[in-house]
Amino acid sequence: MKFKLLLVSSLIAIAAMALLASSVNEREAERIALNKAPVVAKADRAKNEAWKKYYPRQYSSWLKTKESGDILDLLKEYPQLPIIWAGYGFAKDYNAPRGHYYAVQSNTNTLRTGAPVDAKTGPMPTACWTCKSPDVPRMMEEDGELEYFTGKWAKYGTEIKNSIGCYNCHSNETGELASNVKYLDRALAAAGMKTFSESTHQEKRSLVCAQCHSEYYFKKTKWTDKDGKEKVAKVVTFPWHNGLTAEGGEKYYNDVGHTDFKNKISKTPILKTQHPGYELYLTGIHGKKGVSCADCHMPYTQEGSVKYSDHQLQNPLNTMDRSCMPCHRESETKLKNIVHEKYVRKTTLHVITMDNLAKAHLETAKAMEAGATDAELKTVRDLIRSGQWSWDYAVASHGAFFHAPEEVLRLLAVANEKTMQARILLVGVLASKGVFNYTAPDFDDKAKSQKLAGLNFEKMVAAKMNFKKTLEAEWKKYANDKGTYQSEVYKDADNQSAYFKK
Ligand code: HEC
Ligand code: HEC
Numbered sequence: 001m002k003f004k005l006l007l008v009s010s011l012i013a014i015a016a017m018a019l020l021a022s023s024v025n026e027r028e029a030e031r032i033a034l035n036k037a038p039v040v041a042k043a044d045r046a047k048n049e050a051w052k053k054y055y056p057r058q059y060s061s062w063l064k065t066k067e068s069g070d071i072l073d074l075l076k077e078y079p080q081l082p083i084i085w086a087g088y089g090f091a092k093d094y095n096a097p098r099g100h101y102y103a104v105q106s107n108t109n110t111l112r113t114g115a116p117v118d119a120k121t122g123p124m125p126t127a128c129w130t131c132k133s134p135d136v137p138r139m140m141e142e143d144g145e146l147e148y149f150t151g152k153w154a155k156y157g158t159e160i161k162n163s164i165g166c167y168n169c170h171s172n173e174t175g176e177l178a179s180n181v182k183y184l185d186r187a188l189a190a191a192g193m194k195t196f197s198e199s200t201h202q203e204k205r206s207l208v209c210a211q212c213h214s215e216y217y218f219k220k221t222k223w224t225d226k227d228g229k230e231k232v233a234k235v236v237t238f239p240w241h242n243g244l245t246a247e248g249g250e251k252y253y254n255d256v257g258h259t260d261f262k263n264k265i266s267k268t269p270i271l272k273t274q275h276p277g278y279e280l281y282l283t284g285i286h287g288k289k290g291v292s293c294a295d296c297h298m299p300y301t302q303e304g305s306v307k308y309s310d311h312q313l314q315n316p317l318n319t320m321d322r323s324c325m326p327c328h329r330e331s332e333t334k335l336k337n338i339v340h341e342k343y344v345r346k347t348t349l350h351v352i353t354m355d356n357l358a359k360a361h362l363e364t365a366k367a368m369e370a371g372a373t374d375a376e377l378k379t380v381r382d383l384i385r386s387g388q389w390s391w392d393y394a395v396a397s398h399g400a401f402f403h404a405p406e407e408v409l410r411l412l413a414v415a416n417e418k419t420m421q422a423r424i425l426l427v428g429v430l431a432s433k434g435v436f437n438y439t440a441p442d443f444d445d446k447a448k449s450q451k452l453a454g455l456n457f458e459k460m461v462a463a464k465m466n467f468k469k470t471l472e473a474e475w476k477k478y479a480n481d482k483g484t485y486q487s488e489v490y491k492d493a494d495n496q497s498a499y500f501k502k
C-alpha cells in the first residue's frame with residue numbers, strides 16, 4: 001500500500017515536471033521568436049500597430065504612454081516666460097512634455113505651429129515635425145532628406161500622423177536598435193564621436209533618445225532639385241562642433257552668426273535652447289558611469305519567463321522598483337526625497353534667474369524709450385543673450401536637474417551673473433538719460449505678460465480652432481483613407497491643450 005502510494009505520487013510529480021518543462025520550452029521558444037525579428041513590411045514601417053502582432057508586449061506598453069496626457073501650462077506656472085521669449089513662438093504656448101503617444105497631436109495643437117490654411121502657409125518649417133513621428137524617416141526616405149526639410153510645416157500635415165514609435169528607434173528589417181535619420185550621425189561626426197553603428201549596444205540605448213532629446217537648430221541649406229529648381233532647406237543640425245557643452249554650442253552659434261529671434265521688448269538677438277537632454281545627461285554621474293536612458297526610462301519587465309523592455313517611457317519615479325532598485329540599496333522613499341531636493345534647489349535658482357531676465361528685457365526697453373542707442377546697449381544685449389542661453393540650456397530639457405544637477409546649478413549661476421551684470425549696466429545707462437529708480441511693470445500672470453509681449457491670445461486661439469475644424473480634419477481623413485495611419489489608434493490624443501479642455 002505504502003509502495004503504491006509512493007509510485008502514484010512519483011508519477012504525478014514526473015507528469016507535473018514534464019508539464020512545467022514543456023511550458024518552459026514553449027516560453028523559451030516564444031522568447032526566441034520575439035527576440036528574433038520578423039520583417040515588418042516596408043510600406044507599414046511607420047505604423048506602430050503593424051508591429052503589434054510580432055511584439056505585443058512592447059506595443060501594449062508603448063500604447064500606455066497615453067497615460068501621461070495631462071497639460072501643465074508652463075506660461076501660467078512661470079509668467080516671466082512670455083517676456084523672456086517675446087517675439088518668438090514659445091511666448092504663445094508652452095507646456096511640459098507629455099507621453100510619446102501625444103507628440104504629433106501636441107505639435108498640431110500648439111499655438112506655436114499657428115493656423116495654416118493650406119500646404120504653403122503658416123509660421124513654421126517642415127523641420128518642426130522632425131522629432132514627432134516615425135513618418136519622418138519614412139518621408140525623408142521617400143522624398144529625399146533635403147526635400148523633406150524644404151517648405152512649410154503644413155506641407156506634411158497629410159503624411160505625418162503616427163506618433164513617435166517603433167520606426168524611430170528600430171530597423172523594420174532586423175528589429176535591432178537603429179537611427180533612421182542622417183542628422184544624428186552628422187552631429188556625432190562633427191563632434192569627433194563614434195557614429196551610431198560604431199557605438200556599443202549600451203551607448204545605442206541612449207543614442208536612440210539623442211535623436212530627439214538634444215539641442216538643435218535649423219541650418220539654412222541651399223540646394224537644387226532634380227528639375228534644376230533652386231531651393232532652401234532648413235535642416236535640423238546639432239551644434240556639437242566644439243563639444244557637447246553649453247559653451248561649445250554658444251561658440252558655434254556665434255561663429256556662424258545664428259540668432260533664433262530678436263526679443264520684441266528689448267531687441268536683443270536671442271538664442272532659444274531646445275532641450276539638450278542627452279548632452280547634459282552625459283555630464284552627470286549616471287551618464288559618466290555608463291547608465292543608459294533606457295536603463296531608467298525603459299526598465300526590464302518579467303512576464304513569466306519572458307523578459308522585455310517596458311516601452312511605456314515615463315517618469316522613472318513611477319517604476320523605481322525596476323528602474324533604480326537593481327542598482328541602489330537606499331529605500332525608494334529616501335531616493336525619491338533626494339530627487340525632490342534636487343528639484344527644489346534647481347527651482348530656487350531657476351525662478352531667480354527668470355525674474356532677472358524678464359526685468360533685464362523690460363529695463364532695456366525703458367532705456368530705449370529714454371533714448372539709449374544700440375551702441376550704448378551693445379554690451380547689455382550681449383550679456384542678456386549669453387545669460388539667457390545659459391539659463392535655457394540648464395532647464396529646457398526638464399529632467400536635467402536630476403540627470404546632471406551640478407552642471408545645471410553651474411549654468412544657472414553663470415546665467416544669473418551675466419544677467420545681473422546687464423542690469424547693473426542698465427542702471428547706469430538709464431541714469432545717463434535722466435531715469436532714476438525705474439521699476440519694471442508686473443509680470444505676475446500669463447495674460448499680463450502676453451500683453452507686454454504684444455500677443456493677442458483670443459485671436460490666436462480662434463484661428464487655431466478654425467484650423468482644427470478645417471485643414472486638420474482634412475489631414476486626418478486623407479491619411480486614414482490612404483491607410484498610412486489608423487485614426488482609431490490616436491482617438492484619445494486630441495483631448496487637451498492649454499487653451500481648450502474636453
Ligand atoms: C524611443 C525609442 C524606442 C521606441 C519608440 C521603441 N523602442 Fe523598442 N526598444 C528600445 C530600446 C532602447 C530597447 C532595448 C534594446 C536592447 O537593449 O536590446 C528596445 C527593445 C525592443 C525589443 C527587444 C526586446 C526587448 O523588449 O528588450 C523589441 C522587440 C522592441 N523594442 C519592439 C518595439 C516596438 C514593437 C515598438 C513600437 C510599438 C518599439 N519597440 C518602440 C527603444 C525603442
Ligand atoms: C522621435 C523623437 C523622440 C525620440 C526618439 C525620443 N523622444 Fe522622448 N519625447 C519626444 C517628444 C517630442 C516628447 C514630448 C511629447 C509631447 O509633449 O507631446 C517626448 C517626451 C518624453 C518624456 C516625457 C514623458 C512624460 O510622460 O511626461 C520622456 C520621459 C522621454 N520623452 C524620454 C525619452 C527617452 C528615454 C527616449 C529614448 C529611449 C526618448 N524619449 C526618445 C521625442 C522623442
Ligand code: HEC
Nearest residue numbers: 285286289291295296316317323324327328335338339405
Ligand atoms: C545601472 C545602475 C543604476 C541605475 C539603474 C540607477 N542608478 Fe543611481 N547611481 C548609480 C551609480 C553607479 C551612481 C554613482 C554613485 C556610486 O557610484 O555609488 C549613482 C548615483 C545616484 C545618486 C547620487 C548622485 C547624485 O546625483 O546625487 C542618486 C540620487 C541616484 N543615483 C538616484 C537614482 C534614481 C532615482 C534611479 C532610478 C530612477 C537610479 N539612480 C538608477 C547607478 C544606477
Ligand code: HEC
Nearest residue numbers: 097209213277278281286291292293296315316398399402
Ligand atoms: C538614472 C536614471 C535616469 C537616466 C539614466 C535618465 N533619466 Fe531621465 N529622468 C530620470 C528621473 C528620475 C527624472 C525626473 C522625474 C521627475 O521630474 O520627477 C527624469 C526626467 C526626464 C525627463 C523629463 C520628463 C518630464 O516629464 O519632465 C526627460 C525628457 C528625460 N528624463 C529623458 C531622458 C533621456 C533622454 C535620458 C538619456 C539621455 C535620460 N532621461 C536618462 C531618470 C533617469
